[in-house]
Amino acid sequence: MAGELSPSPILQDALVILGAAGIVIPVFARFKITPVIGFILIGILVGPFGLGALVYDYDWLQYITISDPEGLDPFAEFGIILLLFTIGLELSFNRLWQMRRLVFGLGAMELLVIGSSLAFVLAMMGQFWIGALALGFALAFSSTAIVLPISGTRSPVGRAALSMLLFEDIMIVPIVFILGALAPYAQSDGDSSIVTVLWQGGLVVIALLVLGRIALPRLFAQAARTKSPELFLAASLLVVIGASLATAATGLSPIVGALIAGLLIAETEYHGEVESIMEPFKGLALGIFLITVGMSIDLRSIWENLWPIVAAVVLVLVFKALVTGMLLRFMGARRSTAAETGILMASPSETTLIVLSAAGSAMLIQPGTAQFWQIVTAIGLTVTPLLAMLGRAIGRHVEPVPELTEEERGEPRVIIIGVGRVGMLVADMLKAHDRPYVAIDSDADLISEARKLGYLATFGDAARGDALSRLGIERSPAVVLTMDEPVLAQRLTHKLRKAYPDLLIVARARDSVHAADLYRAGASHAVPETLESSLQLSEAVLGDIGVPMGPVIASIHEKRDEFRDLIQKDAGLEHKPKLRTSSLQN
Numbered sequence: 001m002a003g004e005l006s007p008s009p010i011l012q013d014a015l016v017i018l019g020a021a022g023i024v025i026p027v028f029a030r031f032k033i034t035p036v037i038g039f040i041l042i043g044i045l046v047g048p049f050g051l052g053a054l055v056y057d058y059d060w061l062q063y064i065t066i067s068d069p070e071g072l073d074p075f076a077e078f079g080i081i082l083l084l085f086t087i088g089l090e091l092s093f094n095r096l097w098q099m100r101r102l103v104f105g106l107g108a109m110e111l112l113v114i115g116s117s118l119a120f121v122l123a124m125m126g127q128f129w130i131g132a133l134a135l136g137f138a139l140a141f142s143s144t145a146i147v148l149p150i151s152g153t154r155s156p157v158g159r160a161a162l163s164m165l166l167f168e169d170i171m172i173v174p175i176v177f178i179l180g181a182l183a184p185y186a187q188s189d190g191d192s193s194i195v196t197v198l199w200q201g202g203l204v205v206i207a208l209l210v211l212g213r214i215a216l217p218r219l220f221a222q223a224a225r226t227k228s229p230e231l232f233l234a235a236s237l238l239v240v241i242g243a244s245l246a247t248a249a250t251g252l253s254p255i256v257g258a259l260i261a262g263l264l265i266a267e268t269e270y271h272g273e274v275e276s277i278m279e280p281f282k283g284l285a286l287g288i289f290l291i292t293v294g295m296s297i298d299l300r301s302i303w304e305n306l307w308p309i310v311a312a313v314v315l316v317l318v319f320k321a322l323v324t325g326m327l328l329r330f331m332g333a334r335r336s337t338a339a340e341t342g343i344l345m346a347s348p349s350e351t352t353l354i355v356l357s358a359a360g361s362a363m364l365i366q367p368g369t370a371q372f373w374q375i376v377t378a379i380g381l382t383v384t385p386l387l388a389m390l391g392r393a394i395g396r397h398v399e400p401v402p403e404l405t406e407e408e409r410g411e412p413r414v415i416i417i418g419v420g421r422v423g424m425l426v427a428d429m430l431k432a433h434d435r436p437y438v439a440i441d442s443d444a445d446l447i448s449e450a451r452k453l454g455y456l457a458t459f460g461d462a463a464r465g466d467a468l469s470r471l472g473i474e475r476s477p478a479v480v481l482t483m484d485e486p487v488l489a490q491r492l493t494h495k496l497r498k499a500y501p502d503l504l505i506v507a508r509a510r511d512s513v514h515a516a517d518l519y520r521a522g523a524s525h526a527v528p529e530t531l532e533s534s535l536q537l538s539e540a541v542l543g544d545i546g547v548p549m550g551p552v553i554a555s556i557h558e559k560r561d562e563f564r565d566l567i568q569k570d571a572g573l574e575h576k577p578k579l580r581t582s583s584l585q586n
Helices: 009-030 035-046 060-064 069-090 093-098 099-122 129-140 144-151 155-180 192-226 229-251 252-264 271-295 299-304 306-330 333-345 350-361 367-398 406-410 421-432 444-450 486-499 512-521 529-544 548-572
Strands: 414-417 437-441 458-461 479-483 504-509 525-527
Touching: 009 035, 009 060, 009 271, 035 155, 035 271, 035 367, 069 144, 069 229, 069 252, 069 271, 093 099, 099 129, 099 155, 129 306, 129 367, 144 155, 144 271, 144 333, 144 350, 155 192, 155 252, 155 333, 155 350, 192 252, 192 444, 229 252, 229 271, 271 367, 271 486, 299 306, 299 367, 299 512, 306 333, 333 367, 350 367, 350 458, 406 421, 414 421, 421 437, 421 548, 444 458, 479 486, 486 504, 486 512, 504 512, 512 525, 512 529, 512 548, 525 529, 525 548, 529 548
Parallel strands: 414 437, 414 479, 437 458, 479 504, 504 525
Antiparallel strands: none
16 A cells, blocks of 8 residues: 555564563573573574565564564674673773683683694595684684673683683684685785784774773763763763774774773772663673574574584584593693583584684685584574583582582571682681581682581572572571672672562672672671771781770771761761671570
């Protein structure tokens, strides 16, 4: 009919994506399954090889299918950029420097050994050596977008995975350039192009580091003064997009700029607010990326080449898992960590698809070969959550972590989150006053060491799942957060206060600014390390110069209360949170 308005393809695609998110996330959360699988399955269902193929026969299907899969690619790329940005927020330059041995040692060995080994096998199977090299290194990549949300970045598995993935992200640009230089019709200036990208990219990175340290605190301070969430969100998006465009303009990957932006903001006191604001956008954009992965899977083509595809998937997964696990053992990792990380990192990556596309454009591999390995990669991405569960089960089997007995779970206990130096000291004080406790940590090495020293400790990630529920947090008189992870402590405090309004939450803080953040998140008490060290120094000097200990202790307590009141005032709290009455009090 003339003048009839046709539905907007963009709005139709938005309807499908938001509808998928509204269905997938609650349903899979109910069954405690990662929504990664759900988004990929939705992509298969609504993509051009699923219901989208029937649109011409049934017009009404256009409202529940994706009409232009390629149109979602920019949103999928933005999801990966936001993912790397939030990873940067969880890190810091000091922590990254501490990981340099893993990144440039373990990460380099993993990529080089797996890439060259797969290339050798493919060459022996008849693939021309340049194409075999391209395929080998393409398949050696693992998925940053899927692996890190599953593993986190703080457990031994998460740290090992992060180090390898960071090196892979660094190597994307050199590998793509080398493939272009090896192309049959490549220009002779390939080497000079790489050098140009490296020096220009290096200058941009240095400029971002310098300008970021100067400008970002002022930018977010101004946004904070307005008390406008919209302005804070706009400033966050400005920083991450600007940094990504700056690195992309020199030929580097935009995710390098996103990671640097996250690291810079992590050094400011506004990192917690930025992370909470960006979290929903990251999750939705990541869901779009996973839907695009699902849309690339052609079930008919898989069926026609079922056994070769199955064999390729199994061989790649097994080989990568074995090599990664052996390298981790060589680097000194525990058997459980090596087994779980190796299996988790076994699948190919979204980066594999980028490298395959570059190899195809450079005419290093045939289109049919590229399509075959794209299907293998899509299937590998789909099964990554299943690999995570398999790896966790095998890791616990090869090296079981001591669990609490039923008797140890029975009575209400103070829960100590973190079993490092501070956590053990808190446990010692609780034992000295006959107060039952239990410590929880996601580092299996720390748990085993604490058990050997006689501490009641169990393995678990307090930030995930029902780990604290298993310890009886509903009946616990208090929770003590001892980890030296400011972002995690603040996030966990907020989560606990929301779930348990009357719970006594005592948190370790780096300084008075971090303590104020913890009070705003809901901490009952936040103890700054800098304050306590100053008070201990004062106590020591006053006692040694002859001041009676009674007045000294009284003045120390008075000064501590004074500083606590000031910090709470800075946090905008007029009254302390209501505390649960302890069932262990005499």
